[in-house]
Amino acid sequence: MSRVTEHEILSASELAAAGLPFPARQRPSLYEKQIGDRIFRIVTGIFAIVVILIGLWIALQSYGIASPVFKSIGWWRFIVGKTWDPVSKVFGALPFIYGTLVTSTIALLIATPLGLGAALFLAELAPKWLRQIALPLIELLAAIPSVVYGLWGIFVLAPLMANSIEPFLISHFGDSPFFHGYPLGVGMLTGGIILSVMIVPFVVSVSQEVIRAVPNSLREGMVALGATRWEVLKKIVLPYGRSGIFGAIFLGLARALGETMAVTMVIGNTPQISASLLDPGYTMAAVIANEFTEATYDFYISALVAVAFVLFIITIIVNVLARLLIWRTSRGPRLIGGAW
């Protein structure tokens, strides 16, 4: 069964407008007449297989180098080990997993309402000219390199946090364990905020597409029954696009999990597990970036590659979930562009 994409629908309607029947793409075997066609199919097919093989190779190679760690420390103890001390040769990845999860959660908590609100605005409320300006701007935001975000974070965001926002949080919420500590400026909260700025464009652009993919007939039906604009959004558009929107959020999460440079520059790089968001922390990607060239012995490198392997597996799972959710709502697999 051939998958009909949005673009084939466009060409079908063009042909329909001209009064011609829409020719579905014939099965390629009907096109193949010569041995040259067979060879063509096989050669290009090989290159497609190569891509799958590369993915497998990455997983296997990382596992291979990390295996001394998994064999001697063991999976479970590595993942829940709280101490990362290369000097005493004690390696536990929990501080990084914790830091990654905390910063990503903060990022999602900030980016989801903002991104969804902006997406709803662009899809439902904005006039066409505004949408045509805003969407390219959002894609530009997505294209900004991570190290530029990090530079801005160190010199603009961190001082802003240290001088204004964190003292405010401490004075008002300092009793709770989440905002207890010193206004350093760098820390998990700053890391989370920078991450949220980075993932908002993805949430906005994918959600916006999902919302616009909701058929107009459903909206018109609701309006015919007397629904207000807000009721149409709440009762039809959002539920219909729900899995696509979750997919957009998961995509944002996948990016947040793997984001390296911007987080490294503002998180404080301390392998500790702390309840306070104002404290410095460490993420999986950040420890790899910082310590890889400093690793003086093989087991150290194996431990870092083991962290990379865990990160790889987590992002694969999140990505698979995200793509499944998005595929279900939008019309088939889409190319999600933009810089990571």
Added chain:
Amino acid sequence: MSVLFSISIVVVLLPLVFIVGFLVIQGASSLNWDFLTRRPAPVGEVGGGMGNAIVGSFLVILLAMIVGVPLGILGGIFLGEFPSSRLSQITRFAADVLNGTPSIVMGVFAYSVIVMPMHRFSALAGGFALGIIMIPIMLRTTDEMLQLVPTAIREASLALGVPYWKTVVKVVLSTAKSGLITGVLLAVARISGETAPLLFTAFNNAFWTASLTQPISTLTVQIYTYAISPYDDWHRQAWAGALLLLLLVFGINILVRAVTRGRDETNY
């Protein structure tokens, strides 16, 4: 309610203004000829530039294109021409998953495949890492661009007696050519902003070098090194480098958008 949504779009776009504004304010004055053509001054000294880093970035990106573009396009041709085959569906899925993989994991992979056997950091390793990142992007772009080509064109060519493989090579690819070029440009824009995989593959180099088997300096790594350093002059140069990088990335993105503006009008 509408007010809340309108506020959120403003909040979303605010960082763009902030970041670009700060970059221009802090970095524009330092972008001079010296900066673009000289290599870094000794540590602590004022002056010097990122000339070798800019050249290094170009070299590494070129290597990445050599690795990533042919593989991606050839695989993408299979996906675009036989879109409903089992292999296509699996490959599409694998490419999407690879697209979402953190770039630092690709860097670790390149380290294990190239740096470890060679026992040294090299431009080759950096180009390989970035090339691996490019492959799934090129694959999916080629896939989508080829599926955009109307079936009627293929069948017209076949009706004239052109074999299928020749149809693809001479007719379909030519029709999709501009789309493929924009795909390559966008992929280049993306990898030119990558830092993490280069940190331990191409490493860094204070001198002018074009050797493939030596460590090489790149713009992104240089910006990072300067940003986390304690020297004010290096901070100034980091801002300038970041502005340069941003101009490059935005320039490619805006160019692509201006060129393809007519094509996707119906989407909006």
